[in-house]
Amino acid sequence: MIIAVDGPAASGKGTLAGGLANYYGLPYLDTGLLYRAVGLAISGHEDRPNFETVAIAAAQALDASHLTDVAELTTAQTGVLASKVAVIGGVRAALFDYQRNFATQPGGAVLDGRDIGTKICPEADVKLFIQADSKARMERRARQLESRGVVVDRYALYHQIEERDARDLANPNGGFYKADDAHLLDTTLLDIEAALRAAIAIVDGTMARKAGS
């Protein structure tokens, strides 16, 4: 079974995707980490003319060893760099096979990102699009960063998330919208347990309908 989980920044898609992977015993890939690793690799080059070439080369050279320093990859600054390299068609093309190979491994997988249900795995058995309002997303990200000892300016974080979402939505090479056959799950008023229960109910319901049809 392949489960695709998409949604905007800090909507809780990684938490849900990880919870679903655990529940169904499937391997899980956070595809945002791939873009973050490329973002990190071009840090300091982003204003140079050869920025795109450096980013594409970094994406082509990417392997699992670049995804281990999760603390550094998940800073807010790396998120901004990730959304800058994510608009480069050559970067997306270079990361496609990695994601496709993960998704199509025997037994299935859970992947979360922005374009899993639209571009990476249009044939996924179940697609979830996770949403939560901007203030809730900002507050969740703020607490996540604070739990690591980061001092957070909530006003700046709110605008940074809005700016990143806007850049993502305008991405000419992206597919950052809800797939027609994705189930929308708004977690604004749900805690993590309730959101996971709702996601499991969607997956079970979808698979039962497919088995019956």
Ligand SMILES: Nc1ncnc2c1ncn2[C@@H]1O[C@H](COP(=O)(O)OP(=O)(O)O)[C@@H](O)[C@H]1O
């Ligand atoms: N439904 C929820 N209610 C409260 N906090 C949540 C919920 N879902 C996720 N979180 C918390 O919000 C933060 C961001 O969640 P995460 O899954 O990393 O988001 P995303 O992968 O969409 O960026 C994490 O600290 C996570 O524990």
Ligand SMILES: Nc1ccn([C@@H]2O[C@H](COP(=O)(O)OP(=O)(O)O)[C@@H](O)[C@H]2O)c(=O)n1
């Ligand atoms: N499948 C994906 C995943 C992430 N991304 C890009 O990578 C950035 C970081 O993604 P992420 O999922 O780690 O970010 P959060 O939603 O966790 O804040 C996004 O803002 C997108 O620009 C993408 O283009 N396609």
